[in-house]
Amino acid sequence: MKCTLPAVRSIGIIILVIAQVFQPFAAKAQSLSVVKGIVHGDNNLPLVDASVIIRNNKTNFTTGVKTDSAGVFTVKVPAGGPYEFRISNVGYEQQTLSGYNLKEGTMFQLDVPMKLTAGTLDQVVVVGYGTRKKSDLISSVASIKPENATKNVTLDLGEMLRGKAAGVMVTTSDAGPGGSSNILIRGRSSISGGTNPIVIADGVRIGSINDLNPNDIASIEILKDAAAQAIYGARASNGVILITTKRGVNGKLTINYDGYYGVQTAKRNFDVYSGPEFAQLKREADRAVNKNILRPDAVIFSADELAAISENRTIDWAKEVLRPAQIQNHNLSFSSGTERTKLYVGGNYQNMTGIVPTTNIKKGTLRINLDQTLTSWLRIGITTSYQSSVSSDPNVSGVVRQIVTASPLGNIYNPDGSYNVRPGGNQESFNPLLNLAETHNSQTNRNDLENIFIDISPIAGLNNRINASRRSWNYKGLNYSTKKSESGVGSGYGSGNISYQENVEWMVEDIISYNKKIQQHSISLTAVGSASEQDYYNFNNSSSKIPNDILGIYGLESALVNVPTIDGNKRRLLSVAGRAEYNYLSKYYAGASGRIDGSSVFGSENKWGYFPAVEAGWNIYKEPFLANIKAISNLKLRASYGSVGNEAIPPYGSLSLANQVDYLFGVDRISGYAPGSKLANPKLKWETSTTLNLAADFGLFNNRLSGTVEWYKKSTTDLLVNRQLNASIGYTTQPDNIGEVQNKGIEVTLNAIPVRTKELTVQAGLMFSKNKNSIIKLYGDLNGDGREDDDVANRWFIGQPIEVFYQPKYLGVWQGQEVYPGSTFNPNTGKWEINGAQAPVAVDPKTNKPLIDPYTGKAPIPGTTKIEDKNGDGKINSLDNYLTSKYPSWMGSFNLSATWKGFDFSMDIYTVQGITKDNQYLYDYTAGGDLRGNRNGIKVNYWTPENPAPVYPQPNAGTSPPGMALIGLQDASYWRLQNLTVGYSLPRRILSPLKLSTVRVYVSGQNLITRTDYLSYSPEQDLYAYPTTINYVFGLKIGL
């Protein structure tokens, strides 16, 4: 018994052996009995789609069926007994009828009335390697209803989760076609390790959350505390997202179509300078470098610019480049099942064009989920997903920026109709339309997943699942810039690159679970053994000097320069996990879980990590002393404590490797290798997060008002950090385990049903989360001053969040009167004068000497930036810096939904408050914020001698006003009306004759209103990212 792996691989053999052992128990051909039943719901109406599970407690024969549109189910089962019937439906209390013996060849009739549930307590929640009833759940698991998520008009599943669970922060990184978002659960806990949660779909880790078709999802669960996560051990510290896809159900054939079509637009909350305004900016910028004397236009402007000025022309680049885009999403699913075979097939087609021309994506997904019962104790299931997409996104962030920075003065086209490369004649201001026309990009992605599982349940309550999967991701990327593109204009040649990537991940798992109820005691045990491997390859060929554009990138064979690079890695994980849970009377709960993981990416002596967790819960409302208080329908206290790990670092961190670095002697190539600047760390190990989670769930007034309050404290130690080394040893960084980071926070979720009548139901939900992130410890106290040391170079400070701004405060602009009191500005001399003579510099009342600008160390110049000298030492240095967190102080969301007759309405509002961002549009050279007049930019009220503006300094053609970079910090808090949907479903009396079960039409708007002071296209995004759009769609849903 050397290794788990061969053992896992030999599982197939074991199955065969077990199958032999169980041969005597295999189901024999039996005589049948028919069961027919009707299920009644609220107001004694037939209940459609209710699920009925029929189980013979002796033989373990189990089958399931759903009620039809008349609330009726019919099923044939082997005669015998005793049989148990479990009838369930969302929103109703589960009914269990047991002790029925069925005679051969007879029909057995049932009439089942169902009671509306008080709330959602009986909802089934998926946890790691199992499911729990919500009322039995002790750990912190947020369930998101897929129908709430898919309401959002976006093709990004990450974006759909925004505002849907407390403590989950979703930031859109790229809102363009094929874009994705970052998901951060309960704050950032790692400095250099990854921060993305792992996504597990049907028990298999998938690459990206967008590998799934959102319409195939049956449930989404987010595991937030250590007790929930520990069973995923070393990969869980950033949280776990569990997704379960739909599967076929017995006895019912359903076909559903759901699709929408709509338009998207982008909106920015700032203006750029128009042609005449930009001309004025350039004049002022030129004036500043010419002793404040305005000069004639002829020496300032190019010929193209002069023509535009005289004709009063403006190029509105946003109008020229951006266009309304379309978005469409079509989904068709099919589901059917018999006693033994259940099938779900889901197909999805998405097509989206971007607001930037030439950007688009077409994506198709097909899922086939099959379940087959072989014998009473053996079941096999297959889960497959195939996805492929083709998209185009040629350097769009550059274009989004160029829309702001391209000169409004000049000509888009040359007289011959071709694009004018530099519309204003200025080198920095490039024509964005040219690159869009002359660069080509195509990306092809293919995602395949095959997963087979076998369930062996030899005795009641015991199940052994063997789960094997293979997932592959293939990528092909083609980029080409023609001879006329920005790079082509420079080099005179076409250039581009072609790249192929392949990622294969396979996993074998064995999961043994055992559930037993002995009188009032319930026990649940789970054991897991798992092995997985990921192989990654990337081949890229960059070609330049391609002599002609005929073949595009496929002309690389004729390129004068081809630079191939190849890259690859492999990572492996070997794990054993277990969990034991106990409850008494569904009142007192206790549990323990843990996982041992061995990961290849760590140092040879530190491959293995152990992650345990414990939990306890108490359903107080079931205690006699609360039973009399009718208002309280639920009250539960929960606590958990445990640790999980993070292994999200690139492979090879513990190995000393050399880079290929070649040289040239005349015409002879010299092969060279040298170790890079990163020092290997053979002792590299896990990062460990330990979380204490305390929570209370409550329900009032028959759960018309319910909610959860959670408090957590998560300490992450042995942080994976690329620490800085003293460079004199010849290396500058090393991956290492140091220090400690803490995340502390509170999450509140409230749900209310203020109105519930026969015709009108109104629901409202509120979510609030607040997280405080701070670095507790880094390298220790190396300099011996009795305090933990900061890492200033990396901007890591003890007691502060991981990401901070560290800079002095921007105060505004030195004013003429402040520097030269009592003077007036003379535009002819460009000087501040008193009675025709240069005014003297004001005296600093503190020193009684002439004023000194601490930033420059010289007399202040009116119109230049004023920086706060915090400590008053007359200099601006690191002692004057302020620390400002980059994280929000709180986030929240509010949703309201209502149904009235056939109409439905819903609305989501999302907010992020107390967040500061650095807006480079306000100062950066490449973003046109530096007021030099080289590029256009955000329109601001800048200072001129005649206009003593308080905030933005005097434009300067020579150099960006010193200190201007400090202007960028802005409050980026925002409120957003994220989604508004109104729908109408046709009544049954119209549908029944048509043999349809549902027809719903709806209109929906996404990101309709955003309120923020942050000047941008979208406040939560990086400045140059593809902007979030406002979408309007019309949708149709048909069910059979």
Add this chain to the structure above:
Amino acid sequence: MKKVNTFIIALLIIFLTGSSCQKWLKEENFTKISSDVIYKDEAGLEVGLGGLYNLQRSYERTTDNNSNGLTQNNLWLYCADDLGCTRTFNDAQIYKASMTPTGFPRGKWSAGYQLIDRASAVISAAPAVSFSNPTRKNQLIAEAKVIRAYTYFKLWQLYDNILIDTIPTTAENAFDPVVYKPASKTDVLNLINSDLDFAITNLSYLAKPGQVNQGFARHLRAQVAAWQNDWATMAAQVDSIVASGKYSLQPIEKVFGQDVNHSEAIFTYQLDELLGGSEALSGGGSTILGGVFQARYYEMPGGHIIEDNNYGGNSLGWTVPNNYLRSLYNPDPITGVSADKRFTNYYYPDSLIGNKPGDPYYGKPLPKSSYPDNYRQYHWSVMKYKDIAKPAGTYQSYKDIIVCRYAETLLLGAEAHWRLTNNPSDPTALKYINMVRARAGVPPFTAIDQQTILDESARELAFEGGRWFLLKRMGVLVSQVNAHHTFGSAKTNETVYPMQPWMVRWPIPQDQIDLMAPNFPQNPGY
């Protein structure tokens, strides 16, 4: 049923005994080589040396890749002496608000030690390795030693207070306790000299373009001797180079011609577009030197000039030669042209000829209104890095760069002999300096002093990156810079900005001071 349970238990045991799978979890990289391969045998050391050449070229890079601020550090040295007028890019770092331990780019400090460490690894591993040709072994060590010495020399000249560490770093010894203390000048220069002396013994003058050779080792040795006031050694090293007969002054138009691998070049950086594209490739990254010192004529009002390599093509115009440098050529007050051949061969002409086909001024001198007072568009510009082979639409060039040339050796020799004999008319000194003058077509000197040497050096070697060190060595850096270096984008705003006396040393990066606490001091003044 018992049988069943036995099987279940067996399964459990299998999974719970996973801890002996170290082998399956062992990591190996299949696309990169392991570091220890380099220092093991002859083939490994050869590629290790190849790597050193690459790192050395990267260390001195002047490319668009400014990672670690290395390009900025290197351009700074071209732009911060007494001969330039800086418009943008580096201006805040040159003696201004950003010349601080936190604001100043830090690549030169950290990448220097990296290069030294890799050189030390080759130097210390080689003696124990057997070579098929023992001469090659010493030659290989010698090449690595020149690279190490050159790097130490540069670091010391920039920072004064540096560390010496000749033991290669490994993951095992990286955190051995060390007291970080600046090395003494004697220790630093002794180490450099011993490396160079070994190289002089073991290297020949014959080398491929881009390869270090005895001439370069001796040139460096002469420069180090100058810092030690060891005029005899300085003179002797130059005399040896001259006596070798391997080098000669080129005709003036060929010095910075398209091919700089000529007999005047002692050491060069080799670049090649077809083999390059980035620092790691054999052809290297493209240099932007040509663009940096060249105004953008094609942006001049009127649009009579288009991007054309005869006028430098696409360009940047960040720093241009200033009026002080111009005055050193004694241009004719009326025509503005100097008889010094260097004035017309090292710089673009002031008057431009229209080159836009179809333009009324095509082939004709431009009208007066075309010349703006805007240094970005128009200024007297440096032609030393002119590359007619590059595409006109880019400022990126793959022309080889001269690091050290014979003319500089001769000027060093002139200074050495003059200082050695303390005779302003020392015949050898005059012979050397007048070789350079004769080539430029200007009359010979009959007597020299420090100022004449400095001025001749300016005329011959301006914008080649060495003058800042020369001024510093002679102790006139602050006075020269404060008298002549300017900032500005137009005549109307060109000004001198005072250099503070402590700025003769670069600030040591603050994060490194923090990491070397508490014994390693910041350079005074910062």
